[in-house]
Amino acid sequence: MAEATLYDVFPYRSRSYVESHIDQLYTVGHLFGMKPAPVERCRVLEIGCADGGNLVPMAELLPDSEFVGIDLAERQVEDGLKWIEPLGLKNIELLHKNFKRFPAKYGNFDYIICHGVFSWIPVPEQPKLLEMIRSRLTPNGIAYVSYNTFPGWHIRRTIRDFLMQHSSGLRDPDERVAQARNLLRFLHDASSDETSYGKLVRGQCQGLLGTPPQYLLHGFTAEENHPMYFRDFVRMAAEQNLQYLGDAEFGLMMPDRLHPEGRRAMENVPGGIIEHEQVQDYLINRAFRRSLVIQQDVQLERSIPWEVVESLYMSARARLLKGEIDGVGEARFDGPDHWFQTDSPILKAGLSVLAAHWPDNMPFDEWVARTAERTERPGIEVRGMLGRNVLPMFANGVLRLHPRYLGLATEVSDRPLASPWTRRRAELFRWVTDLRHGMRNVPPVPRFVLQHCDGKNTLKDLRKKLSDEHRLGRLTVTPSIEQGLSDALEGLLERSLLRRNEL
Numbered sequence: 186m187a188e189a190t191l192y193d194v195f196p197y198r199s200r201s202y203v204e205s206h207i208d209q210l211y212t213v214g215h216l217f218g219m220k221p222a223p224v225e226r227c228r229v230l231e232i233g234c235a236d237g238g239n240l241v242p243m244a245e246l247l248p249d250s251e252f253v254g255i256d257l258a259e260r261q262v263e264d265g266l267k268w269i270e271p272l273g274l275k276n277i278e279l280l281h282k283n284f285k286r287f288p289a290k291y292g293n294f295d296y297i298i299c300h301g302v303f304s305w306i307p308v309p310e311q312p313k314l315l316e317m318i319r320s321r322l323t324p325n326g327i328a329y330v331s332y333n334t335f336p337g338w339h340i341r342r343t344i345r346d347f348l349m350q351h352s353s354g355l356r357d358p359d360e361r362v363a364q365a366r367n368l369l370r371f372l373h374d375a376s377s378d379e380t381s382y383g384k385l386v387r388g389q390c391q392g393l394l395g396t397p398p399q400y401l402l403h404g405f406t407a408e409e410n411h412p413m414y415f416r417d418f419v420r421m422a423a424e425q426n427l428q429y430l431g432d433a434e435f436g437l438m439m440p441d442r443l444h445p446e447g448r449r450a451m452e453n454v455p456g457g458i459i460e461h462e463q464v465q466d467y468l469i470n471r472a473f474r475r476s477l478v479i480q481q482d483v484q485l486e487r488s489i490p491w492e493v494v495e496s497l498y499m500s501a502r503a504r505l506l507k508g509e510i511d512g513v514g515e516a517r518f519d520g521p522d523h524w525f526q527t528d529s530p531i532l533k534a535g536l537s538v539l540a541a542h543w544p545d546n547m548p549f550d551e552w553v554a555r556t557a558e559r560t561e562r563p564g565i566e567v568r569g570m571l572g573r574n575v576l577p578m579f580a581n582g583v584l585r586l587h588p589r590y591l592g593l594a595t596e597v598s599d600r601p602l603a604s605p606w607t608r609r610r611a612e613l614f615r616w617v618t619d620l621r622h623g624m625r626n627v628p629p630v631p632r633f634v635l636q637h638c639d640g641k642n643t644l645k646d647l648r649k650k651l652s653d654e655h656r657l658g659r660l661t662v663t664p665s666i667e668q669g670l671s672d673a674l675e676g677l678l679e680r681s682l683l684r685r686n687e688l
C-alpha cells in the first residue's frame with residue numbers, strides 16, 4: 186500500500202490547460218517540419234493527471250484516440266474515475282501509479298503531457314522524469330513539460346521563503362493556507378508603494394492572494410518547488426536524449442509580442458532559438474514555461490515555409506477595433522491578448538471572414554475561397570497573401586491554428602448541444618472547460634442553461650426550465666425569461682461552449 190501524499194490529504198483540483206492540448210502539440214510539431222501522429226487516432230499519456238480535469242475533456246472529444254493518466258495520489262485518481270464512469274468513456278484510463286514504476290505493458294505514446302509536476306518533485310527525480318518520458322515517447326512523439334522558471338521565480342522565491350519560514354511548522358493544510366494568506370496580506374501592507382522593490386512585492390502578493398488554496402499550499406508552503414532557467418531545462422533534457430521542439434504557446438517563442446524596442450533589440454542577439462528564448466525570458470521576467478520536447482534524432486525545419494499552413498484549420502475572433510474592412514486604410518483587430526493592425530484589403534477581409542465564422546474554424550482552402558469571393562481578387566493572390574501572413578498572425582495571437590475541424594456552433598440551434606463533461610462540471614463549478622480546452626467562468630443563468638443543453642431539450646424546454654427556476658426563486662432572470670435565455674445561449678456560443686448538432 187503506497188503512502189498517502191499531501192495531494193491525498195489536500196487534492197489538487199485539476200482543470201484544462203489549453204496549451205497542453207494535443208492539438209497545440211501537433212500544430213507546433215507540424216510547423217517545425219515534424220510528422221506527428223494525427224490527433225484523432227493517437228495514444229496520449231498524462232503524468233500527474235490528478236483527477237483528470239485536463240485529460241477527460243480531451244478524451245471525450247477525441248473518441249478514437251486512447252488516453253492514459255497516471256498519478257501518485259490514489260484519492261485524486263479515485264475522484265477522477267467517479268467523473269469518467271457516468272460519461273461512459275471507453276477510451277480513457279486513470280491509474281494510481283508512480284511515474285518511476287509505470288509498467289511497460291502500457292506501451293508507448295504519441296503525446297505525453299506533464300503539467301505542473303516537474304518543478305514539484307525532488308531535484309534528483311527531475312532527470313528520471315525526463316528519461317521516463319523519452320523511453321515512452323514514439324519516434325515522432327511530442328511531450329509537453331511545464332515548470333517554474335527563472336528569472337520570474339526569483340521574486341516569487343523570496344515570497345515563498347518568507348511563507349515557508351512562518352508556516353512550515355503547521356501540519357494541517359487548511360491552517361497552512363490560512364497562514365499563507367495572512368503572511369501575504371502582511372507582506373503586502375508592510376511593503377512601500379513608493380519603492381520599486383515594494384511595488385514588486387505588493388504586486389506579487391496581490392496576485393497570489395487571488396490564487397486557489399491548492400496553488401498556495403503546494404507551490405508556496407510545501408517542500409518541493411524547484412524552478413530552473415530555460416537553458417538548464419534544455420540541457421537536462423539533452424542529457425536524457427530529448428531535444429527542444431518549441432514552446433506550447435508558439436507566440437511566446439517569437440519577439441512579436443515584445444514592445445517595439447524589445448523586438449528591434451532581439452534582431453541583434455546572437456545565437457539560435459535557445460539563446461533567443463532565454464534572453465526573452467529576461468526581458469519579460471518569465472516565471473512559467475511549457476516546453477515541448479521530442480526524440481533527439483528528429484530532424485526539424487526551423488525556417489518554416491508558409492505552405493505548411495495549407496493543411497491546417499484557422500479561427501479568429503478578431504473584433505474590429507478601428508478602421509473599416511472594405512474601406513482603404515488601416516484596420517485594427519482585437520486578438521485574445523494582442524491587437525493586430527493591417528492595411529491589406531486581403532488580410533482585413535480574411536480576418537473578417539474568420540470572425541463571422543467564430544467560434545468555429547475552417548480549412549485553409551475554404552478560407553482562401555471565401556476571402557477571394559469577398560475581395561473579388563484572384564484566388565492565387567489571396568492564397569499567397571493569407572498564407573504568408575498566417576504565422577505572424579498566429580504568433581501575435583489574433584489567429585489560431587488547429588489540426589482538425591472543431592465543429593462548434595456558430596448560431597444557436599433549436600436543440601443546443603454542449604459536451605456531457607462540461608454539463609456535469611457546470612453542476613458544481615463556475616469555471617468549466619470550453620470546446621477549445623480553455624477554462625471559462627460562466628455566470629449563474631448561462632451556467633444553469635448549459636447544464637440542460639444536451640441536444641434533446643428544445644428552446645421551449647429550456648425556457649420552461651429557466652422559468653421554473655426563476656419562479657422558485659433559485660435564479661433571477663432579467664429582463665424577461667425570453668431575453669434571459671437568448672442572452673445566456675448567445676453567451677455560451679461566444680464562449681465556445683456549444684457544438685454543432687450534426688457533424
Ligand SMILES: C[S@@+](CC[C@H](N)C(=O)[O-])C[C@H]1O[C@@H](n2cnc3c(N)ncnc32)[C@H](O)[C@@H]1O
Binds near residue numbers: 235257284299
Ligand atoms: C501540482 S499537481 C498538478 C496536477 C495537474 N497536473 C494540474 O496541473 O492541474 C502535481 C501532481 O503530480 C502528482 N505526482 C507527484 N509525484 C508523482 C509521481 N512520482 N508519479 C506520478 N504522479 C506524481 C501529484 O500527485 C499531483 O497530482
